[in-house]
Amino acid sequence: MTTPFPIALVQMSMTDDPSRNLRHGLELIEQAAKQGARMICLPELFKTHYFCQQEDPACFDWAESIPGPTTQALSAAAARLKAVLITSVFERRGPGLYHNTAVVFDVDGTMCGTYRKMHIPDDPCYYEKYYFTPGDLGFKAIDTSLGRIGVLVCWDQWFPEAARLMALQGALALFYPTAIGWHPHEKSLLGERQREAWRLVQRGHAVANGIYVAAVNRTGHEKPSPDGVGLEFWGSSFIADPQGVLLADAPIDREEILLGLVDPAHLENIRRCWPFFRDRRIDAYEGLHARYLGDRR
Amino acid sequence: MTTPFPIALVQMSMTDDPSRNLRHGLELIEQAAKQGARMICLPELFKTHYFCQQEDPACFDWAESIPGPTTQALSAAAARLKAVLITSVFERRGPGLYHNTAVVFDVDGTMCGTYRKMHIPDDPCYYEKYYFTPGDLGFKAIDTSLGRIGVLVCWDQWFPEAARLMALQGALALFYPTAIGWHPHEKSLLGERQREAWRLVQRGHAVANGIYVAAVNRTGHEKPSPDGVGLEFWGSSFIADPQGVLLADAPIDREEILLGLVDPAHLENIRRCWPFFRDRRIDAYEGLHARYLGDRR
Numbered sequence: 293m294t295t296p297f298p299i300a301l302v303q304m305s306m307t308d309d310p311s312r313n314l315r316h317g318l319e320l321i322e323q324a325a326k327q328g329a330r331m332i333c334l335p336e337l338f339k340t341h342y343f344c345q346q347e348d349p350a351c352f353d354w355a356e357s358i359p360g361p362t363t364q365a366l367s368a369a370a371a372r373l374k375a376v377l378i379t380s381v382f383e384r385r386g387p388g389l390y391h392n393t394a395v396v397f398d399v400d401g402t403m404c405g406t407y408r409k410m411h412i413p414d415d416p417c418y419y420e421k422y423y424f425t426p427g428d429l430g431f432k433a434i435d436t437s438l439g440r441i442g443v444l445v446c447w448d449q450w451f452p453e454a455a456r457l458m459a460l461q462g463a464l465a466l467f468y469p470t471a472i473g474w475h476p477h478e479k480s481l482l483g484e485r486q487r488e489a490w491r492l493v494q495r496g497h498a499v500a501n502g503i504y505v506a507a508v509n510r511t512g513h514e515k516p517s518p519d520g521v522g523l524e525f526w527g528s529s530f531i532a533d534p535q536g537v538l539l540a541d542a543p544i545d546r547e548e549i550l551l552g553l554v555d556p557a558h559l560e561n562i563r564r565c566w567p568f569f570r571d572r573r574i575d576a577y578e579g580l581h582a583r584y585l586g587d588r589r
Numbered sequence: 590m591t592t593p594f595p596i597a598l599v600q601m602s603m604t605d606d607p608s609r610n611l612r613h614g615l616e617l618i619e620q621a622a623k624q625g626a627r628m629i630c631l632p633e634l635f636k637t638h639y640f641c642q643q644e645d646p647a648c649f650d651w652a653e654s655i656p657g658p659t660t661q662a663l664s665a666a667a668a669r670l671k672a673v674l675i676t677s678v679f680e681r682r683g684p685g686l687y688h689n690t691a692v693v694f695d696v697d698g699t700m701c702g703t704y705r706k707m708h709i710p711d712d713p714c715y716y717e718k719y720y721f722t723p724g725d726l727g728f729k730a731i732d733t734s735l736g737r738i739g740v741l742v743c744w745d746q747w748f749p750e751a752a753r754l755m756a757l758q759g760a761l762a763l764f765y766p767t768a769i770g771w772h773p774h775e776k777s778l779l780g781e782r783q784r785e786a787w788r789l790v791q792r793g794h795a796v797a798n799g800i801y802v803a804a805v806n807r808t809g810h811e812k813p814s815p816d817g818v819g820l821e822f823w824g825s826s827f828i829a830d831p832q833g834v835l836l837a838d839a840p841i842d843r844e845e846i847l848l849g850l851v852d853p854a855h856l857e858n859i860r861r862c863w864p865f866f867r868d869r870r871i872d873a874y875e876g877l878h879a880r881y882l883g884d885r886r
Contacts, residue, residue: 410870410873411868411869411870412868413868415862415864426870430873431873431876440883447868450796450797450863450865451797451865451868451869451870452749452750452752452753452793452794452797453749453753453869453870453874453877454870455749456749456750456877457874457876457877457882460876460877460879460881460882460883461876461882461883462881462882462883462884485832485833485834486832488833488834489796489832489833489834492789492792492793492796492833493793493796493797493833494793495789495793496749496789496790496791496792496793496794496796496797497749497793499747499786499789499790499793500747500748500749500790500793535782535783535786536782536785536786536789536790537782537785537786565712566747567712568747568748569880569881571708571709571710571744571748572708572748572750572880573707573708573723573748573750573751574877574878574879574880576707576727576728577750577754577877577878578878579728579754579757579758580750580753580754580757580871580874580877581871581874581875582757582871583866583869583871584757584759584866585754585757585758585759586737586757586758586759587759
């Protein structure tokens with residue numbers, strides 16, 4: 293069985309200066325490593341403001357190839373710190389073809405896996421369908437020298453199918469680099485239930501799959517939207533154990549490094565007590581491939 | 590769009606006298622109807638003690654055919670109260686062939702649907718694989734004159750696939766008749782996290798599917814286990830809205846009638862804000878039919 297390994301989530305805030313954000317992210321990674329983390333995860337698209345608040349073709353200039361300058365800097369950091377790094381890059385795959393991509397570096401700096409965000413949102417101020425082609429790499433767990441993990445990105449966190457597919461491949465933990473926040477005008481009335489629903493659904497994945505779940509969000513109020521109102525990112529990053537128990541959780545409104553331990557023995561013990569994988573009715577799940585069944589009766 | 594309808598969950602405790610339990614269940618249903626409920630759900634196997642704490646062939650005597658005396662009494666109650674009743678019956682389908690079956694009666698007393706529990710647990714004191722043949726009716730939503738619902742039973746509540754399949758068929762609410770409790774020796778150390786995980790995973794289904802979830806458990810300490818230690822059923826029945834918000838929840842240790850409203854307009858509004866059904870990657874979910882994928886790489 294895999295040895296337990298300490299993980300860290302870097303909840304951070306971003307400026308409009310990508311090189312500052314990269315430098316700041318690297319500093320926080322280094323702090324996390326100094327605190328003992330061996331696997332460290334950054335928020336979604338940490339190098340830039342959350343530019344998807346508007347549809348602006350100039351923003352494609354932020355995209356870069358993989359490998360590219362950003363992944364090279366991250367790779368070097370992984371090797372220097374001897375830590376697994378889970379990062380998020382606005383990928384320029386070709387002219388007019390861009391993805392929202394997670395890149396994982398092993399402890400020697402090698403790129404050990406990439407995941408292109410599969411479920412792409414599109415809501416007011418989250419205009420991601422404009423920027424990101426839906427991923428075509430599928431839901432593939434990633435092997436690191438510390439253990440097998442599932443990396444998913446933000447909107448994926450609402451889809452039980454994604455979590456299940458990673459767990460079925462033997463992932464020990466799910467990581468969700470995230471950028472989610474409030475519309476300021478909704479915050480007082482709806483904010484708390486939105487934040488709570490976001491945590492509920494992910495902690496539910498932890499329970500249903502007997503798997504660790506680590507979600508890392510950005511924090512801070514960013515205003516690149518055309519009306520200048522922007523989004524208040526709600527932080528609240530957390531690490532949940534395979535029973536959904538919160539091992540660590542971050543505040544809403546400031547940066548924080550969250551630490552936790554992924555313990556395969558604890559995971560196996562929980563799954564022995566609640567053996568859901570034994571009892572799945574794989575003979576009766578065919579409808580899951582349908583778009584909708586409510587109109588077929 | 591369907592009209593909103595008030596629902597009730599009957600959290601009750603059982604004695605070792607089935608005819609008393611049936612009578613008591615009918616009384617509570619009547620109280621719920623008097624309080625305005627139009628759709629009322631009883632706990633799993635409400636007519637008996639939770640006999641699955643032991644493997645005893647004599648317990649098969651509790652089973653009965655559908656239709657049978659119990660369903661006839663429930664049908665009459667539904668017609669008399671002009672309410673939809675969601676009930677749970679130990680079904681004798683044939684000699685040596687038994688199911689854990691939910692039966693739904695429409696407001697005129699007609700049996701409008703049955704569901705045979707698909708996921709069957711088997712853990713210490715929950716020896717259900719001995720008693721119940723896994724369901725062969727699949728995950729089929731049930732049409733009532735008040736609206737389409739999904740009825741699932743207890744152990745099903747841990748499986749996101751079951752919830753999703755019901756939601757895909759257009760169910761407005763999921764009902765989970767339940768019998769879950771603590772092993773007394775585990776309660777102080779693990780009890781709260783077990784109960785919380787149970788609620789988390791179901792509220793997670795509500796969020797992931799934008800659907801109402803209503804889970805109704807039994808309450809009370811029942812001791813038919815051979816060692817006489819028994820199970821302390823943890824009550825805690827609840828109704829959650831399509832964002833996972835608790836509309837009503839019951840205490841651990843006493844009977845209670847929980848009331849809530851299923852409002853299709855609220856459900857549709859939530860799904861417009863969080864349009865998960867728009868974005869499911871049905872082209873990439875094939876692995877969900879596998880028993881396991883961790884050994885195929």
